[in-house]
Amino acid sequence: MATGSGALTFGLPRMHKEAGERRDFLPPLVATLADGGVEVLVERGIGSGMGFRDRDYADLSPFVRVVSNEEAFGADVVLTLRCPDESEFVKLRPGSVLFAMLHLPTRPRRVHLLRELGIEGISMDSITDDSGHRLVVDSRDVAWNGVEAAFDALERSWPGLTDPHRGAVRVTVLGPGEIGKHAIEAATKFGNLKRAARFANGGIPGVEVVVVGRNLTANDAYMRARLRETDVLVDASQRADPSVPLVPQAWIAEMPTHALICDLVVDPYLLHEEPPTVRSIEGIPQGNLDRWTFDVDDPAWDALPPGVPTEHRRKVVSCYSWPGVYPLPCMELYGIQLAPLLESLLRAGGMDGLHAEGAYHERALYRASLRAWLGDD
Amino acid sequence: MALSIGLPRMHKEAGERRDFLPHLVGFLDRLGAAEIVVEEGYGSGMKVPVRAYLESSPRCRVASYEDCLAQDVVVVVRYPGADTVRGLRRGTILVSMLHLPTRPERVQLLLDLGIRGVSLDGITDDLGHRLVQNVEAVGWNGVREAFKEIQQIHPRFAHPSRRPLRVTCLGAGAVGAHAIRAATRYGDPRLREEMVAARVPGVEVTVADFDLTWHENYMLSRLEQTDLLIDATQREDPTRVIVPNDWVAALPQDAVIVDLSVDPYDFSVDPPRTKGIEGVPEGNLDQYVFYPDDPAYERLPPGVRTKNRRIALACYSWPGLRPKTCMEVYGGQVEPVLRVILERSLDELDLENGSYYERAVARAEVSRWRPARAR
Numbered sequence: 001m002a003t004g005s006g007a008l009t010f011g012l013p014r015m016h017k018e019a020g021e022r023r024d025f026l027p028p029l030v031a032t033l034a035d036g037g038v039e040v041l042v043e044r045g046i047g048s049g050m051g052f053r054d055r056d057y058a059d060l061s062p063f064v065r066v067v068s069n070e071e072a073f074g075a076d077v078v079l080t081l082r083c084p085d086e087s088e089f090v091k092l093r094p095g096s097v098l099f100a101m102l103h104l105p106t107r108p109r110r111v112h113l114l115r116e117l118g119i120e121g122i123s124m125d126s127i128t129d130d131s132g133h134r135l136v137v138d139s140r141d142v143a144w145n146g147v148e149a150a151f152d153a154l155e156r157s158w159p160g161l162t163d164p165h166r167g168a169v170r171v172t173v174l175g176p177g178e179i180g181k182h183a184i185e186a187a188t189k190f191g192n193l194k195r196a197a198r199f200a201n202g203g204i205p206g207v208e209v210v211v212v213g214r215n216l217t218a219n220d221a222y223m224r225a226r227l228r229e230t231d232v233l234v235d236a237s238q239r240a241d242p243s244v245p246l247v248p249q250a251w252i253a254e255m256p257t258h259a260l261i262c263d264l265v266v267d268p269y270l271l272h273e274e275p276p277t278v279r280s281i282e283g284i285p286q287g288n289l290d291r292w293t294f295d296v297d298d299p300a301w302d303a304l305p306p307g308v309p310t311e312h313r314r315k316v317v318s319c320y321s322w323p324g325v326y327p328l329p330c331m332e333l334y335g336i337q338l339a340p341l342l343e344s345l346l347r348a349g350g351m352d353g354l355h356a357e358g359a360y361h362e363r364a365l366y367r368a369s370l371r372a373w374l375g376d377d
Numbered sequence: 378m379a380l381s382i383g384l385p386r387m388h389k390e391a392g393e394r395r396d397f398l399p400h401l402v403g404f405l406d407r408l409g410a411a412e413i414v415v416e417e418g419y420g421s422g423m424k425v426p427v428r429a430y431l432e433s434s435p436r437c438r439v440a441s442y443e444d445c446l447a448q449d450v451v452v453v454v455r456y457p458g459a460d461t462v463r464g465l466r467r468g469t470i471l472v473s474m475l476h477l478p479t480r481p482e483r484v485q486l487l488l489d490l491g492i493r494g495v496s497l498d499g500i501t502d503d504l505g506h507r508l509v510q511n512v513e514a515v516g517w518n519g520v521r522e523a524f525k526e527i528q529q530i531h532p533r534f535a536h537p538s539r540r541p542l543r544v545t546c547l548g549a550g551a552v553g554a555h556a557i558r559a560a561t562r563y564g565d566p567r568l569r570e571e572m573v574a575a576r577v578p579g580v581e582v583t584v585a586d587f588d589l590t591w592h593e594n595y596m597l598s599r600l601e602q603t604d605l606l607i608d609a610t611q612r613e614d615p616t617r618v619i620v621p622n623d624w625v626a627a628l629p630q631d632a633v634i635v636d637l638s639v640d641p642y643d644f645s646v647d648p649p650r651t652k653g654i655e656g657v658p659e660g661n662l663d664q665y666v667f668y669p670d671d672p673a674y675e676r677l678p679p680g681v682r683t684k685n686r687r688i689a690l691a692c693y694s695w696p697g698l699r700p701k702t703c704m705e706v707y708g709g710q711v712e713p714v715l716r717v718i719l720e721r722s723l724d725e726l727d728l729e730n731g732s733y734y735e736r737a738v739a740r741a742e743v744s745r746w747r748p749a750r751a752r
Contacts, residue, residue: 130706130709176582185553190587196588199588206587207586213579215572216379216579219579226581281648336503
């Protein structure tokens with residue numbers, strides 16, 4: 001134990017939610033932990049979705065052991081990107097720390113269960129710097145992967161995209177926030193730098209991106225006119241009221257028939273909640289890592305909850321986890337973002353050593369803890 | 378051996394009001410700094426009393442500029458200049474925005490003098506993303522000031538019957554992203570809320586990158602419909618103008634230009650370097666708004682065409698407009714850098730296998746900077 005973190009063990013169980021989920025933490029992050037002198041228990045098969053073998057991890061250090069899912073969950077600190085199903089919480093030991101995307105503000109049942117089981121939590125999505133900016137976030141890949149998928153689909157379906165005599169491609173981005181800012185840049189590059197270079201070499205004009213925020217999206221006349229001039233509509237909005245769609249069905253009818261909708265928000269339909277949640281762009285299906293492109297005659301439209309209007313359709317790209325489309329760069333980024341935080345956690349010797357007035361990363365970790373969320377201290 | 382820290386002020390222009398905040402002094406105290414020496418008047422530009430620094434550490438004292446520079450580690454945001462650096466003793470660690478890639482003469486000077494420069498702008502993560510930066514303030518401060526000008530000249534700025542304001546942003550990179558967001562909010566979230574409440578149509582931001590900005594017909598049409606033109610480009614070739622002065626004529630007479638890229642004019646090289654929008658003056662914290670009749674236009678190099686003018690805003694250091702907010706950001710960002718410097722000798726930093734910030738500091742240290750670039 002090099003840094004005074006006692007007998008801490010870290011467990012890295014895999015994510016088994018669906019076949020398309022190929023992400024696991026990569027060897028460099030595991031090496032960071034092992035170099036800190038802690039025992040790291042990685043679940044058998046870790047990294048296999050990205051071409052890694054167990055021995056790529058085991059060979060890193062004598063402190064790394066390949067174990068079963070249950071053993072990985074039995075560690076002092078359980079590190080996993082997505083929050084495990086609540087049914088899996090019983091695998092964690094009371095007093096252990098679940099370090100994952102816990103989404104504490106919107107998951108009261110999860111908070112209650114963790115508290116009830118005596119499990120500490122650090123929520124990756126709540127780790128922010130002193131100005132409130134998230135430190136563990138892959139919004140760039142949300143935007144770039146989504147916009148790339150949009151232009152992939154558009155290139156297949158709209159010959160005009162590659163016509164050197166056309167005007168600028170017109171992209172409308174709803175919401176200039178954290179995801180929107182990356183979507184804007186991605187859109188100016190056709191979602192892919194190689195495609196942008198290929199088009200530029202062919203003398204094909206670029207992309208004009210028009211960005212509108214809340215002070216215009218509520219303007220019916222403006223939005224109808226804008227959508228008539230839109231080849232790709234990108235939804236990167238953050239609605240104040242998720243029970244009201246930002247783009248109602250009637251507006252979709254204004255869009256050119258070749259136009260495409262790129263859904264980066266991926267809010268679910270929760271019609272039976274009170275208040276209900278509807279999708280930001282009304283009447284579009286939701287995709288996943290197995291399938292994210294939907295033509296207008298796709299059966300997915302018919303699978304939407306009854307009562308959701310779908311009369312006006314345009315091709316849609318939508319995926320609940322856009323970063324997972326390219327798992328390796330996604331996990332490289334998360335590894336880089338998590339490394340200094342885990343080093344801080346090691347230096348602090350675990351959860352009890354974290355303080356609200358600690359150094360930069362230490363206080364960021366503290367603020368993201370379940371105990372801080374609940375105001376326990 | 379515990380190191381002493383010097384925190385000198387920045388004296389480049391009267392408008393420069395930034396100093397590190399007392400929180401950093403407290404942090405350095407907890408790290409075990411031998412002494413923290415702040416310059417007389419430190420924090421006064423932000424109305425932070427000097428006692429706030431003294432109360433943050435019993436090892437903090439107030440001294441002259443020269444005394445601050447005599448400490449083991451000197452921390453100052455902006456590079457203090459060659460003359461000051463020549464006065465540092467050999468082995469001093471200078472933590473500052475050194476801009477090593479574009480200042481070869483500075484690199485050589487630091488190496489010749491044996492100054493261990495750690496370039497804050499060169500502190501990056503393993504993907505090359507800067508860890509000490511405040512591009513958000515560049516975007517927001519510049520755009521906020523531009524909208525103040527528009528507010529003054531637009532007769533129906535706050536009237537519900539006016540059309541949406543039209544902003545054109547050149548560049549969609551890091552600065553552009555913040556500028557775009559700021560523009561959709563008039564650069565001021567409170568003003569935006571007032572405008573939404575009054576049902577005043579908002580702001581439409583159109584973004585064009587290099588694969589459209591070369592297209593003269595497109596650009597002239599776009600400029601004709603622009604109330605605010607933002608330059609947030611990062612040009613690979615700073616000798617090539619993006620908006621020649623002739624094109625500025627296409628802008629409405631009451632349009633405003635804001636320069637966020639802040640590239641300088643340099644006619645001492647061939648071909649000369651120029652701003653992305655030709656004819657925009659160079660501003661600083663003392664003056665960053667230029668009306669068409671401002672004498673600053675006459676002071677530009679003779680090769681710069683300035684015939685077509687609009688209200689233009691440019692500032693070498695946009696974050697400095699809100700000094701306290703800026704230094705809160707920088708303070709938090711430099712803490713882990715200083716932790717590395719105070720806990721380990723720079724010679725011991727492991728560029729390959731060291732901790733996250735150890736690697737970052739090693740990459741930004743001047744004596745290793747060239748080898749790091751070559752890797």
